[in-house]
Amino acid sequence: xxxxxxxxxxxxCRECELVCxxxxxxxxxxxxxxxxxxxxxxxxxxxRVCVHGNGCRYECISACKFDAxxxxxxxxxxxxxxxxxxxxxxxxxxxxxxxxxxxxxxYKCDLCGGEPRxxxxxxxxxxxxxx
Amino acid sequence: xxxxxGKLLYVDLSKGTVKKEDIPEKLYKAYLGxxxxxxxxxxxxxxxxxxxxxEENALILAPGLLVGTPIPTAGKTEFFAKSxxxxxxxxxxxxxxxGLALKQAGYDVLIVRGKSEKPCxxxxxxxxxxxxxxxxxxxxxxRETEEEIKKEENDCSxxxxxxxxxxxxxxxxxxSDDRQAGRGGLGAxxxxxxxxxxxxxGDNDIKMRDxxxxxxxxxxxxxxxxxxxxxxxxxxxxxxxxLEWMNRERGTFPTRNWREGVFDQRQKIDPYYWAPxxxxxxxxxxxxxxxxxxxxxxxxxxxxxxxxxxxxxxTLFSLGGNCGNPDIESVAKAxxxxxxYGIDTISTxxxxxxxxxxxxxxxxxxxxxxxxxxxxxxPDAVVKMxxxxxxxxxxxxxxxxxxxxxxxxxxxxxxxxxxxVRGMEPPxxxxxxxxxxxxxxxxxxxxxxxxxxxxxALELVGKFWKYEGVDRLxxxxxxxxxxxxxxxxxxxxxxxxxxxxxxxxxxxxxxDILLATTGMDYSEDDLLKIGERICNLKHLFNLxxxxxxxxxxxxxxxxxxxxxxxxxxxxxxxxxxxEMLDDYFRxxxxxxxxxxxxxxxxxxxxxxxxx
Numbered sequence: 091x092x093x094x095x096x097x098x099x100x101x102x103c104r105e106c107e108l109v110c111x112x113x114x115x116x117x118x119x120x121x122x123x124x125x126x127x128x129x130x131x132x133x134x135x136x137x138r139v140c141v142h143g144n145g146c147r148y149e150c151i152s153a154c155k156f157d158a159x160x161x162x163x164x165x166x167x168x169x170x171x172x173x174x175x176x177x178x179x180x181x182x183x184x185x186x187x188x189x190x191x192x193x194x195x196x197y198k199c200d201l202c203g204g205e206p207r208x209x210x211x212x213x214x215x216x217x218x219x220x221x
Numbered sequence: 222x223x224x225x226x227g228k229l230l231y232v233d234l235s236k237g238t239v240k241k242e243d244i245p246e247k248l249y250k251a252y253l254g255x256x257x258x259x260x261x262x263x264x265x266x267x268x269x270x271x272x273x274x275x276e277e278n279a280l281i282l283a284p285g286l287l288v289g290t291p292i293p294t295a296g297k298t299e300f301f302a303k304s305x306x307x308x309x310x311x312x313x314x315x316x317x318x319x320g321l322a323l324k325q326a327g328y329d330v331l332i333v334r335g336k337s338e339k340p341c342x343x344x345x346x347x348x349x350x351x352x353x354x355x356x357x358x359x360x361x362x363x364r365e366t367e368e369e370i371k372k373e374e375n376d377c378s379x380x381x382x383x384x385x386x387x388x389x390x391x392x393x394x395x396x397s398d399d400r401q402a403g404r405g406g407l408g409a410x411x412x413x414x415x416x417x418x419x420x421x422x423g424d425n426d427i428k429m430r431d432x433x434x435x436x437x438x439x440x441x442x443x444x445x446x447x448x449x450x451x452x453x454x455x456x457x458x459x460x461x462x463x464l465e466w467m468n469r470e471r472g473t474f475p476t477r478n479w480r481e482g483v484f485d486q487r488q489k490i491d492p493y494y495w496a497p498x499x500x501x502x503x504x505x506x507x508x509x510x511x512x513x514x515x516x517x518x519x520x521x522x523x524x525x526x527x528x529x530x531x532x533x534x535x536t537l538f539s540l541g542g543n544c545g546n547p548d549i550e551s552v553a554k555a556x557x558x559x560x561x562y563g564i565d566t567i568s569t570x571x572x573x574x575x576x577x578x579x580x581x582x583x584x585x586x587x588x589x590x591x592x593x594x595x596x597x598x599x600p601d602a603v604v605k606m607x608x609x610x611x612x613x614x615x616x617x618x619x620x621x622x623x624x625x626x627x628x629x630x631x632x633x634x635x636x637x638x639x640x641x642v643r644g645m646e647p648p649x650x651x652x653x654x655x656x657x658x659x660x661x662x663x664x665x666x667x668x669x670x671x672x673x674x675x676x677x678a679l680e681l682v683g684k685f686w687k688y689e690g691v692d693r694l695x696x697x698x699x700x701x702x703x704x705x706x707x708x709x710x711x712x713x714x715x716x717x718x719x720x721x722x723x724x725x726x727x728x729x730x731x732x733d734i735l736l737a738t739t740g741m742d743y744s745e746d747d748l749l750k751i752g753e754r755i756c757n758l759k760h761l762f763n764l765x766x767x768x769x770x771x772x773x774x775x776x777x778x779x780x781x782x783x784x785x786x787x788x789x790x791x792x793x794x795x796x797x798x799x800e801m802l803d804d805y806f807r808x809x810x811x812x813x814x815x816x817x818x819x820x821x822x823x824x825x826x827x828x829x830x831x832x
Contacts, residue, residue: 098502099502099503100502101502101503101504101505101509101512101514102504102505103296103505103506103507103508103509103510103512104318104507104508105291105293105508105509105510108289108290108291108508109291109436109439111426112290112291112429112432112435112436112439113436115426116429116432116433117426117427117428117429117432118289118290118291118426118427118429118432119325119424119425119426119427120321121424122426129398131364131368132364132399132504132516132528132529132530133501133516133518133528192424193424207436210440210443211291211293211439211440211443211510212510213443213446213447213452213456213510213511213512214503214512
């Protein structure tokens, strides 16, 4: 399962970022979000979010020297914030630019236990769940 | 404390100093944020006799209280200053990310005073605040400026001006993410301070009292929004969706500088025509799940390469119908230039339509216009005039002053064609057939404006909120209605919620939202009281600036009956104008000449500002 992006439909509102951080951390802060909208000037709004191996080679897992990123039994790639030191190696390795570091920790999508909240508030169809 | 950061940042560009202050919790309770803080701090920091383009004027920026929470459509940031267009209360709301960034940097209010000697920009990186050189940005467009600063500093939000602001065009805008704080010339205030941009990086969390409940409410309102008719209409066609209806059913689409109320060539600028051809995708303000913006792209022809977020309803009027311009590509190009140069599309179109009217009536000739054939309906002339105005070249230099001052400069009876209230060019509502809006144009603290009251929808449809059976062609009983609507709308600006959500949230929707985000337990009446406080403070500011009842009047064109269409024959007489104003002042509890009695000030807890 992963969140598929249809970038040409994204309006750039970033509601997904605020909902993601609020759901996971109880605070609103795009910098703690596991999905981010990359804005390129007026014309491009590109949602960046992890595909959990569906189109990458788990570069983040290979890049982590601290055993802090793992694929769980359900195929979800997760970061263990206890172990993460925020070195940023995963973020640099990710071919989709879908991991970020903020205040010493890496952040990425964990699929919200199977019901991604970002998809729930995307009114434009830019995000969809692929099972 | 949740949902607010509790700090005010004060920058003096003359002295090069930076100060931080705590905002007492009682101010949040009395004013909420955004518009509330603007009304409070404007009265506190700007004197009535301040030169709008002088160092004593302050530029104030305040995100709405709910900005940064996931509550949908709460993405508006308000800018304030004494207006160089009206010499009174100035404000503009903008759907850019600058407010979210400022809040995350730890500030709910930014106040900039003084004047820099050289072009500068303000860089706020959380606790660190720097005034930086901006010589390399001076002369650049809004889009270039934003991109350039983002190259220098990643991960920041920018609000900036274009050459319109630099050249002190009296209706220059402030731009953030290609969205504009449009009205009243706040961009010229930045220009006068040599402040090219404000860039902000913020890392702080926005805390909420009950985040789980906030998410529940977010999903609940999200569902209501995406299932609303407005979602379908705005999503496909943007705010111009009702343009045909405004013409065919109401006949209140001001056309050719307010000669007519129906634009005969409207089909060519109707979004039902252009959206399928030119709109590439939707564009939204921050936190907005029902985007009204359109990425409008022209791929071929002489305006090839034009790209903008638009064309919005008001601009379809101002650069379209008001100039008799039936060429959507010209309207879009002129709109793009306004955005890039940083001037207000409504006032710009108001000024061009005015000049066209003068030209057709022989008051201006080709000698005055550098050979531009300024007849109504000349698409190229509209685009050229935007250039002239932003650069202050030729006749553009006079029009950059706004129609009121331009008419005084031109003379020869030009004032009969100048459509403005207290110096501000009006938006796309022919108030001859929407009489309550005629009153709203007069009572709006920033001059002819549709958004302080937002009463156009109520007037045109006849019902909204607690009002029913409102007759747009009558001038009776409009005082309480407009006062109520102004109080209502002030809450939207204080919370930073888009007014296009007003039919959904109304005011009662905010009860649970405020409880979950801040813990404040406010009824509709509590909120209306805050709205009333805000509206009174804005008026108080205008009184300090020398506001007089006799200066508040509708333009001469409003006395001429609408010549055709569904509102044919309708106009606002002098008597109706007087009656509506009397009625409004009564409803407000003000004196007949519009002063605020001490009793009212005390009732609202704002007597400290009366001196």
